[in-house]
Amino acid sequence: MPKGHHYGRTQSRAYTGEYHRIHANIFKSLLTKPIGSYSLNSDYLSDEHRKLALTENENSFRFITFTINEKPHQIALKLDHSSASNKLYITCPYCQKQRQHLYAIKYAYACRQCIGLNYASQSERPKERLMRRIRKLRKELWGHNWPDVNNMFEQVTYWPKPKWIRWKTFEQKRNKINELEKQYWPMAIAQMKTTFGDQFMEYL
Numbered sequence: 001m002p003k004g005h006h007y008g009r010t011q012s013r014a015y016t017g018e019y020h021r022i023h024a025n026i027f028k029s030l031l032t033k034p035i036g037s038y039s040l041n042s043d044y045l046s047d048e049h050r051k052l053a054l055t056e057n058e059n060s061f062r063f064i065t066f067t068i069n070e071k072p073h074q075i076a077l078k079l080d081h082s083s084a085s086n087k088l089y090i091t092c093p094y095c096q097k098q099r100q101h102l103y104a105i106k107y108a109y110a111c112r113q114c115i116g117l118n119y120a121s122q123s124e125r126p127k128e129r130l131m132r133r134i135r136k137l138r139k140e141l142w143g144h145n146w147p148d149v150n151n152m153f154e155q156v157t158y159w160p161k162p163k164w165i166r167w168k169t170f171e172q173k174r175n176k177i178n179e180l181e182k183q184y185w186p187m188a189i190a191q192m193k194t195t196f197g198d199q200f201m202e203y204l
């Protein structure tokens with residue numbers, strides 16, 4: 001099995017364009033601004049993706065929270081003091097990893113790895129194997145360029161029937177993917193819970 005990360009060049013470029021990307025730097029001024037409510041100045045983002053609450057915990061760590069689809073999405077602001085440039089990182093609300101970018105998807109902000117813009121093939125656990133299988137089956141039906149084909153936050157239930165396939169075959173294949181997705185989510189949630197404990201907000 002090949003090692004390392006695979007960034008399918010044309011693919012990730014195509015998919016990246018599907019989502020609006022926010023850079024950690026845009027939050028830099030929030031490190032010194034008063035605690036309170038703010039709004040991102042962007043025409044590309046929905047209202048819910050723009051409004052944020054700035055908070056601070058007892059250790060003076062700052063967080064921003066977006067309320068999207070009635071669920072809080074908390075993002076930590078982490079300044080990297082080790083670099084000369086004092087780079088700011090933001091954490092992904094799902095995997096909690098430090099990122100320089102997050103992407104606005106329909107009901108969330110998430111990092112590129114969580115929404116499947118790229119993925120590593122090494123050390124696959126059952127959850128990853130299942131995720132890979134779901135993505136492969138989706139591509140067989142809807143093709144590589146179908147929006148959200150890699151996005152595990154979207155489910156295939158209402159995706160349309162491609163023209164080339166008969167209804168019966170389509171329904172069988174789609175139901176199979178549906179079934180796998182149902183197996184996938186409890187695994188994904190269980191893993192997030194053990195890793196992040198109470199920080200994780202169940203959103204389904």
Ligand SMILES: [Zn+2]
Pocket residue numbers: 092093094095096097110111112113114
């Ligand atoms: Zn993530």
